[in-house]
Amino acid sequence: MPHCSTVLSQIVRIFPRHEFQSLANKHHTGQKFRSFTRWTQFVAMLTAQLSGRCSLRDVVDNLAVQGQKIYHLGIKAFSRATLARCNENQPHTLYEELFRRLLGRCQSMAPRNRKFKLNGKIYLLDASLLDLTLSLFPWAKYQKTKGAAKLHVGLDADGYLPAFVDLTAGREHEINLARTLALPKGSYVVFDRGYTDYAWYRELCDDGVFFVSRLKSNAIVTPGKKRRGRKSPGVTEDREIRLGNLSETFRLVTYRDAETDIVYQFVTNALDLPAQTVADLYKERWQIELFFKWIKQNLKVKSFLGTSMNAVKTQLWIALCAYLVLSFLKFQSKIGASLQRMLRILQLNLFERRDLTELFNPPTPENGLQNGQLCLL
Structure with a gap:
């Protein structure tokens, strides 16, 4: 041997x-x-x-x-x-720098995500709380008697690698970290309603970055014309909209899940994508939930030394x-x-x-x- x-x-x-x-x-x-x-x-x-x-x-x-x-x-x-x-x-x-170097090597080897035939990168954005004892971690302020740290991650859909990572106190809002991300032009970023910020939406449009998110129930929406073409199964409506006082044109895709019968409303600035692709992109966001679940179950990120x-x-x-x-x-x-x-x-x-x-x-x-x-x- x-x-x-x-x-x-x-x-x-x-x-x-x-x-x-x-x-x-x-x-x-x-x-x-x-x-x-x-x-x-x-x-x-x-x-x-x-x-x-x-x-x-x-x-x-x-x-x-x-x-x-x-x-x-x-x-x-x-x-x-x-x-x-x-x-x-x-x-x-x-x-942190060692992580960045290894990340670059992994990204060069990662298999391409074959679910989507898009030219740009796809990033899945979310944050997760790590519960901490406030008396031991006084910097991790979250609530009056509770401490927590917040792990912010932008997951690269190619290989599901954490491309953007930061750790803050639990009180830090997700949108504050999202605004600092240097997303490449032509990429797609998918996030939930917690990242709703019209000023950030405008920045993404100006930077040439496409996004897909859920529409908040209290969103200020001005309906526009319906989009032409045959709708995919599950897509009940596809129309142009305006958000708040923004001058940019956005798009609202209403989708009914056949398995759960739940109706979802997705907002995006990707005007050329098929409506089904918009729904599938948001469904892909589930992968970052699985990422958080995996590292919490298999690595030491819930108890600290x-x-x-x-x-x-x-x-x-x-x-x-x-x-x-x-x-x-x-x-x-x-x-x-x-x-x-x-x-x-x-x-x-x-x-x-x-x-x-x-x-x-x-x-x-x-x-x-x-x-x-x-x-x-």
């Missing part, structure tokens, strides 16, 4: 060490480290995400028993206090790096397994010496009876 490094060692090679070190030098504050390094912090926190560790002591003890295997990862034994201090004080921006915003963001960016690692391996190996199944396999084999590509694509066993006693039968 050929020699193999541990599975974890093969995973961290995805992050070139010289690039990581240049980022670590760039994003460093305070005195120089003696034995502990940002690489040690990253490997420890990434291992915590992939193996499901639940506390700092759990992380330290889990790595300490591996002996020589962590030495070959380029890290040394460290204490819980040292890891906690690094999480609290060293800038999380290192892992530090209380400062920097520690929380450090853990969050490394969790998203773990998500990109799984996506990278999935795109690279071109397997049909779900990310959850891949994560479960990794959890059982992180410190085993096995080939990473064969781990997800095991060789097919040969047919035929090999046991001599069974052959007698």
Whole structure:
């Protein structure tokens, strides 16, 4: 059998060490480290995400028993206090930039979304609350007696990768982050009614960005002419409209779901799309709901190993790096397994010496009876 490094060692090679070190030098504050390094912090926190560790002591003890295997990862034994201090004080921006670099590599490998034959990118926009204890996280103000952080994500529909990410206090409104997004011209952004803002709609139109959203019940609508052409099944109305005091022409598509008999009203500035495509684009928004559900169930983004915003963001960016690692391996190996199944396999084999590509694509066993006693039968 050929020699193999541990599975974890093969995973961290995805992050070139010289690039990581240049980022670590760039994003460093305070005195120089003696034995502990940002690489040690990253490997420890990434291992915590992939193996499901639940506390700092759990992380330290889990790595300490591996002996020589962590030495070959380029890290040394460290204490819980040292890891906690690094999480609290060293800038999380290192892992934000590391995430951006890995995201670019994943996007270059991601399969094209074949559901829609559109020229521009499709982004699915939403935010999700992470409940926090206000006495431990005083910066995460949400309600009078309740704390929360809000995770804002713009999901790229090609490969379902988190292209835009930010974390704020729970009180921060989604639209404030949406206005800062640099969406490429000709792209499509899909969001729910929580992002309704007519001034932002105008900005999207001026930037050449198309959007699809639900119409609020109290929207100020001036009806226009009905659009010509045959309607797709489920589309009950398709007409031009004006919103508020905006001069731009928008479009209202009324759609009845055959399964639930619920009527939806979609507003968009994409005047040339078929009405059915508009409805399908909004239906695709469900993927970002599944993304939030997946990371909350499978990664450590609901309980945190530090209380400062920097520690929380450090853990969050490394969790998203773990998500990109799984996506990278999935795109690279071109397997049909779900990310959850891949994560479960990794959890059982992180410190085993096995080939990473064969781990997800095991060789097919040969047919035929090999046991001599069974052959007698």
